[in-house]
Amino acid sequence: MNQSPFTSPSSTGLLANRYQLKQLIGSGGMGEVFLANDILLGGIPVAIKFLTQTVVDTNMQQDFAREALMSAALSQKSIHIVRAYDYGVNDKKKPYYVMEYLCGKSLKDLIPLPLPMFLTLSRQICLGLQCAHQGINIDGKICPLVHRDIKPANILVIPDPILGQLVKILDFGIAKFLNSTSKTSTIRGFNGTLPYCSPEQLDGEKLDSRSDIYSLGVMMFEMLTGKKPWQPETDYFGAWYKAHHFEQPKAIADVKPTLKLPHNLNSLIMACLAKKASDRPQNIAEILQFLTSLEQSNCYSVPITITSNSILSRSLNSKLSITVEQNCKQLLWPENKPIQEIVFPRIIDTVQGSMTTLWLMLSKQETKNYALSTRYNQFIFITSPHPMLLWVTVLYNRQLVPKWLPCYLDMQNPQNCRLVSFLAENECYPLIFFTLEAPHSCTSVLSSRIEPAGRQMLKTWVEQSQSLPPASQPQLSKQILKQQYKQVQSRILQHLESEPKVVL
Structure with missing residues (x-):
C-alpha cells in the first residue's frame, strides 16, 4: 500500500472547503479511497477516491477522470452501480472524485451463497452490467462499456428495504469504451484480475461484452461453490494463461456434490466459461431472461419478508x-x-x-x-x-x-x-x-x-x-x-x- 499524504488527515483541513477527510478505507491499483464527511450537507458520510500518488501519467489521469464520468452517468441509469456526484483536483494537483458511502459487505465475504440468494444477486449484477454494456451518451454518441474487472471484490451487497439485498458494482477504473481507439498491449499492459480474465483479455485483444460474461461465469461458479473453476499450481500469469486457454473448468457437481443445482443453470454457467467468445451467451439479456424466470419459478422464488425496512x-x-x-x-x-x-x-x-x-x-x-x-x-x-x-x-x-x-x-x-x-x-x-x-x-x-x-x-x-445529498431523479426512483x-x-x-x- 502506498503511503498517502491523507492517511492521517488534519482535523481542520478540508478538501475543496467541503469534505472533511477522516481515514483511509481502501486502496487499489489506480486509487485510494477515504471516508469523509460532507460539511456542506450537514456532515453526511461520503467516500472520496484519489488517484494514487505514484500515478502521474497524463493518460492515467484522463482514465481516472473518465472513471468518475462513467460512474456518474451509469449510476443515473441503474441503482446497481455506485453513484459518483463530484470531481476535482486538490491543491497538490491530485485528482479525486466523490462517491456515495455505502455500508455493506463485499460479495467475496458472503460466498458461497444459498441458491435463492445467488439468483437474486446474480440477476442484479446482470442488470448493472447490462446498463454498462448499453453504454452512455458522450457528445451525442452512445459509447458501450466493458468493465474488464468483474470479480466478487468489486461487488458490494448492502441492506435494502425493497430487495432485501442490493447489489452495487464498483471500480470502473479499467473499464473501456467498445469504440475506443486506444491501443492495449498484451502482457506488459495487462489490466484485470487473473482468475477472472477471459482468454481474449489475457491475449490483449479488443474486448466486447462477452469478456465480462466470461468473468461473470467464473464469479457465478465461485458464488455457488466457494471455489474457482480452476486451481493452477501458482498464481503467476503463465499458470492462469494456461488454465483459461487450455484447461476445462471443473464440474460444479465435483466441487460441491451436496449442491442440488438445476441442470439448465449448470449449463448456463458452463456456457459463460466457454473459451471462444462466440460459444458464450452473446449478451447479458440472455442470462437475465434465464435468471429471472428461474428466480420467479415456484421452486426457487425468494419469499418476501414482511418485516424490517419493508x-x-x-x-x-x-x-x-x-x-x-x-x-x-x-x-x-x-x-x-x-x-x-x-x-x-x-x-x-x-x-x-x-x-x-x-x-x-x-x-x-x-x-x-x-x-x-x-x-x-x-x-x-x-x-x-x-x-x-x-x-x-x-x-x-x-x-x-x-x-x-x-x-x-x-x-x-x-x-x-x-x-x-x-x-x-x-x-x-x-x-x-x-x-x-x-x-x-x-x-x-x-x-x-x-x-x-x-x-x-x-x-x-x-x-x-x-x-x-441533493438528487434530481425523482421520476427514475418512482419508476423503480x-x-x-x-x-x-x-x-x-x-x-x-x-x-x-x-x-x-
Whole structure:
C-alpha cells in the first residue's frame, strides 16, 4: 500500500472547503479511497477516491477522470452501480472524485451463497452490467462499456428495504469504451484480475461484452461453490494463461456434490466459461431472461419478508378517537382535486394536534363494500437515485377484489417529510371516504394502524432523507418503486390469503 499524504488527515483541513477527510478505507491499483464527511450537507458520510500518488501519467489521469464520468452517468441509469456526484483536483494537483458511502459487505465475504440468494444477486449484477454494456451518451454518441474487472471484490451487497439485498458494482477504473481507439498491449499492459480474465483479455485483444460474461461465469461458479473453476499450481500469469486457454473448468457437481443445482443453470454457467467468445451467451439479456424466470419459478422464488425496512401492518378494529372521527367527517372535498377515483395524503389539524390522513374517492357502493374490510399498510423506501417513499394501503376482504391505495412521496420535498413525520407520531391514520356521486361528501372514516417498529422506521427514513445529498431523479426512483410495487403486490396477497379468516 502506498503511503498517502491523507492517511492521517488534519482535523481542520478540508478538501475543496467541503469534505472533511477522516481515514483511509481502501486502496487499489489506480486509487485510494477515504471516508469523509460532507460539511456542506450537514456532515453526511461520503467516500472520496484519489488517484494514487505514484500515478502521474497524463493518460492515467484522463482514465481516472473518465472513471468518475462513467460512474456518474451509469449510476443515473441503474441503482446497481455506485453513484459518483463530484470531481476535482486538490491543491497538490491530485485528482479525486466523490462517491456515495455505502455500508455493506463485499460479495467475496458472503460466498458461497444459498441458491435463492445467488439468483437474486446474480440477476442484479446482470442488470448493472447490462446498463454498462448499453453504454452512455458522450457528445451525442452512445459509447458501450466493458468493465474488464468483474470479480466478487468489486461487488458490494448492502441492506435494502425493497430487495432485501442490493447489489452495487464498483471500480470502473479499467473499464473501456467498445469504440475506443486506444491501443492495449498484451502482457506488459495487462489490466484485470487473473482468475477472472477471459482468454481474449489475457491475449490483449479488443474486448466486447462477452469478456465480462466470461468473468461473470467464473464469479457465478465461485458464488455457488466457494471455489474457482480452476486451481493452477501458482498464481503467476503463465499458470492462469494456461488454465483459461487450455484447461476445462471443473464440474460444479465435483466441487460441491451436496449442491442440488438445476441442470439448465449448470449449463448456463458452463456456457459463460466457454473459451471462444462466440460459444458464450452473446449478451447479458440472455442470462437475465434465464435468471429471472428461474428466480420467479415456484421452486426457487425468494419469499418476501414482511418485516424490517419493508413494513406491513394489519389493522383490525383499530379505532380513532371520537373527536378525530367527527373532525374528519366535517371535511369537504378539496376544490383543486378532480372528481374521480383517486387517493392522496393530507395533513389536517385536530384538537389533538396535526395528523396525516389518507383521502380517497369511491362510489357509494364501493364505500359500503369496503366498510368492513381489514386494512393493511406497507411502506417501502429507497434512497438512490432519489429518496422516494411508497406508502401502500390495502383494503382487504376475502369476498371482494382488494383495493390498493398507493402514494409515492418525494422525500426531498419538505412537505412530504413533514407528512411522514406526523404519520410516524400517531398509532393510526384515518382513511377518509368521499363519494363520487354528488354532493361528494364524506361518508365514512376508517383507520389503519402502524406497528411501533414501523413508526420508528418512518422516523429514521425522514432523518435519512434530510441528510442525503441533493438528487434530481425523482421520476427514475418512482419508476423503480412502481416496478417493485407490482412484484410486491402478489407477494402481499399470498401473505394475506394465507392468514386465518377473521370475523369482524
